[in-house]
Amino acid sequence: MSEAIEVRDLVVRRGKKTVLDGFSCVIPRGSVTGLLGPSGSGKTTLMRAVVGVQIVASGTVTVLGHPAGSTPLRRRIGYLTQAPSVYADLTVAENARYFASLYGLKAAAADEAVEAVGLTAARGQLVANLSGGQRSRASLACAIVSRPELLVLDEPTVGQDPVLRDELWDHFRRLAADGATVLVSSHVMDEANRCDRLLLIREGALIADDTPAGVKAAAGVDDLDQAFLNLIRRQEEEVAA
Numbered sequence: 296m297s298e299a300i301e302v303r304d305l306v307v308r309r310g311k312k313t314v315l316d317g318f319s320c321v322i323p324r325g326s327v328t329g330l331l332g333p334s335g336s337g338k339t340t341l342m343r344a345v346v347g348v349q350i351v352a353s354g355t356v357t358v359l360g361h362p363a364g365s366t367p368l369r370r371r372i373g374y375l376t377q378a379p380s381v382y383a384d385l386t387v388a389e390n391a392r393y394f395a396s397l398y399g400l401k402a403a404a405a406d407e408a409v410e411a412v413g414l415t416a417a418r419g420q421l422v423a424n425l426s427g428g429q430r431s432r433a434s435l436a437c438a439i440v441s442r443p444e445l446l447v448l449d450e451p452t453v454g455q456d457p458v459l460r461d462e463l464w465d466h467f468r469r470l471a472a473d474g475a476t477v478l479v480s481s482h483v484m485d486e487a488n489r490c491d492r493l494l495l496i497r498e499g500a501l502i503a504d505d506t507p508a509g510v511k512a513a514a515g516v517d518d519l520d521q522a523f524l525n526l527i528r529r530q531e532e533e534v535a536a
């Protein structure tokens with residue numbers, strides 16, 4: 296089976312709002328797929344449905360061949376939320392080693408994850424004393440420590456400087472080259488160019504599902520920022536017509 300994620304006719308309501316309204320997409324294994332869209336368009340909600348923590352009204356989400364949220368998936372998925380989920384009163388290394396121990400892994404796996412996110416120099420520091428960007432990377436280290444088959448990352452590079460962003464993206468690409476599937480949300484278009492595929496969401500609907508080159512070709516421009524603006528305007532015109 297080549298797809299990592301298959302979403303069919305997904306409807307999700309949060310509060311009074313229908314956030315995803317009959318949303319469908321397929322995400323191939325071993326790829327980096329970027330999830331893009333305006334703030335509030337439903338990116339986090341879709342990610343929550345994929346990792347199985349979102350109540351859905353109808354539709355199906357199949358992940359690595361199993362229903363999202365089912366027991367066989369627990370050890371196979373890594374999820375980075377926007378709010379860092381690490382213990383403030385432990386050091387970076389202690390956090391990573393704790394998460395490694397949950398998966399029966401040794402300290403070496405934890406140290407490798409800390410290095411991958413560029414935190415080796417800060418490994419002995421309490422998370423409480425880290426900057427926001429460092430804390431977010433500590434959280435990322437814990438999400439990748441088990442080398443999950445599917446990594447779901449909600450804006451992992453927010454607050455990172457350009458050099459670190461570049462290194463993190465190199466790491467995502469290496470994970471995909473080793474067979475992992477990476478689903479990553481972002482607002483940064485130069486990051487979108489580094490994805491194999493892009494899903495553009497607007498108001499809970501999919502308005503593009505293509506390679507970066509395909510998105511640009513469909514919009515008739517050579518710049519992703521402009522391509523997305525064109526596609527959004529085109530969709531608005533279609534809705535108005």
Ligand SMILES: Nc1ncnc2c1ncn2[C@@H]1O[C@H](COP(=O)(O)OP(=O)(O)OP(=O)(O)O)[C@@H](O)[C@H]1O
Binds near residue numbers: 332340
């Ligand atoms: N707990 C909640 N209760 C009610 N509505 C919610 C809740 N969480 C999110 N929403 C609404 O669902 C919609 C989609 O939110 P979501 O967080 O999925 O968007 P997003 O695309 O990830 O946005 P951002 O880029 O700002 O993170 C928004 O209109 C938001 O207000």
